[in-house]
Amino acid sequence: MSAVSTYNIRVFGDPVLRQRAREVDDVDGRLVRLAEDMIETMYAAPGVGLAATQVGVERRLFVYDVGEGAQTVVNPAISEARGEWDFEEGCLSVPGLHWNIVRPKEVHLTGFDLEGNEISIEADEYLSRVFQHEMDHLDGILLLERLQPEERKEAMKILRSRVLGEVGPVPEEAPADARRPSRRAGTATREPSL
Numbered sequence: 312m313s314a315v316s317t318y319n320i321r322v323f324g325d326p327v328l329r330q331r332a333r334e335v336d337d338v339d340g341r342l343v344r345l346a347e348d349m350i351e352t353m354y355a356a357p358g359v360g361l362a363a364t365q366v367g368v369e370r371r372l373f374v375y376d377v378g379e380g381a382q383t384v385v386n387p388a389i390s391e392a393r394g395e396w397d398f399e400e401g402c403l404s405v406p407g408l409h410w411n412i413v414r415p416k417e418v419h420l421t422g423f424d425l426e427g428n429e430i431s432i433e434a435d436e437y438l439s440r441v442f443q444h445e446m447d448h449l450d451g452i453l454l455l456e457r458l459q460p461e462e463r464k465e466a467m468k469i470l471r472s473r474v475l476g477e478v479g480p481v482p483e484e485a486p487a488d489a490r491r492p493s494r495r496a497g498t499a500t501r502e503p504s505l
């Protein structure tokens with residue numbers, strides 16, 4: 312019996328995170344195994360959502376668990392979006408940084424499960440946010456692109472310094488305000504990342 316294994320989660324700077332994932336044609340044993348390993352990777356992180364592109368697989372599926380057990384959605388699509396909701400969002404591929412981001416409050420998600428059954432979910436607030444975040448990953452979009460221009464500038468400065476391998480989270484020449492990427496950075500109450 313083969314043990315479930317975990318992937319390394321790809322982080323900012325990895326070009327795969329910019330790729331639009333391709334549709335899944337067939338749900339076969341390999342895809343089921345991929346989903347199982349993604350779920351294990353998500354729990355180990357820990358996180359509440361994980362898209363295939365985050366583990367370097369350019370296929371349209373994501374996994375999530377908002378407290379009701381792990382679910383997998385294959386070839387997801389958002390067909391409707393309503394309202395606005397401000398929520399502090401973090402990403403496993405942009406570790407350690409969180410921002411308040413406004414997105415639609417409710418979405419209608421469709422797709423397929425691993426048995427090929429159609430999925431149709433009306434999602435509100437937190438679940439809706441998870442779906443929108445994972446859909447973005449499958450389209451090659453990181454949450455950085457959802458930030459206000461000033462926040463994005465600050466974030467890019469921090470992230471570029473990390474990619475260049477500089478020691479510490481912020482380069483020395485950075486202005487003092489770049490040391491706090493979010494007004495709530497450092498709080499212990501934030502939600503797990505996606």
Ligand code: ZN
Nearest residue numbers: 402403404505
């Ligand atoms: Zn993410």
